[in-house]
Amino acid sequence: MSEVLEHCTEVLHTLPEGVTLVAVSKTHPSAMIEEAYTLGLRDFGENKVQELVSKARELPADIRWHMIGHLQTNKVRQIAPFVHMIHSVDSLHLLECIDKEGRRAGRRLRCLLQVHVAQESEKFGLYPSELRELLPTLDVPSLTGLELRGLMAVATNTNDGAQVEGEFATAQTLFEEVRQSGRAGLEHFDTLCMGMSHDYTLALRHGATMVRIGTTIFGQRDYGRTN
C-alpha cells in the first residue's frame, strides 16, 4: 500500500461518523490526489486559484474542490463554474462578488465565513465582533448566487493545546449562535470547518464537522519546488 493510502486510511479511522475530511493537496501533484481518490476521497482543498483550476481540469469531474486560501475578488469567476465550497469568505465585498459570480454561473456557491480566532495578526478572517455586526445586516435570502453553509477557523500555530482549544471553543460558540439565530436563509448553516494536521483532534472536541488535513496525508510540502 502506498504511503498516501496508508495515511488516508489512518486519518479516516480517527474521524467520527459525519465529519467530512477535506484532503489538502496544495503543492502536491495530481498523481497523489488520484491515489487518495481511489480510496474514495472526493473532497480536496487548494489555496491558490491557478493550481485549483489546473488540477480540476485534469482530474475526475466528481471531485469536490474546496477553495481554502485567501481569495481575491478578481479570481472568483475562474472557480465559480465548478468549485464545491469557498472556505475563506472574510469580507462583505468578497461575499457580494461571490453572489454575483454564482448567479452568473447559474449556481449557488457554498460559502463558509472565515472567522479570525487566532492570536496571530497575519491570519485572515472576520473577527468575532465583525461577524456579529455583519450577519444582521445581510439579507441572506436575496443572496441567490451563494449559500451560507457555516464557519471556518484556523487556530494559532502553537504547541499550547489550551490556547488552541480556547480558539476552537470561540469558533464553536459563534457557530452555535448563528445556528440558533433562526435567521431566514441560514437553514443549511451546518458546517464548522476547523482543524489541520497538528490540531484536528482538538477541533473535533469542539464540534468540528469538517477538517482540512494536508501534511498527515500527503507528507511535507516542498514550497521551493512549486511556489
Ligand SMILES: *Cc1c(COP(=O)(O)O)cnc(C)c1O
Ligand atoms: C495548508 C492548509 C491546511 C492543511 O495544513 P496541514 O498542516 O498540512 O494539515 C489547512 N487549512 C488551511 C487554510 C491551509 O492553508
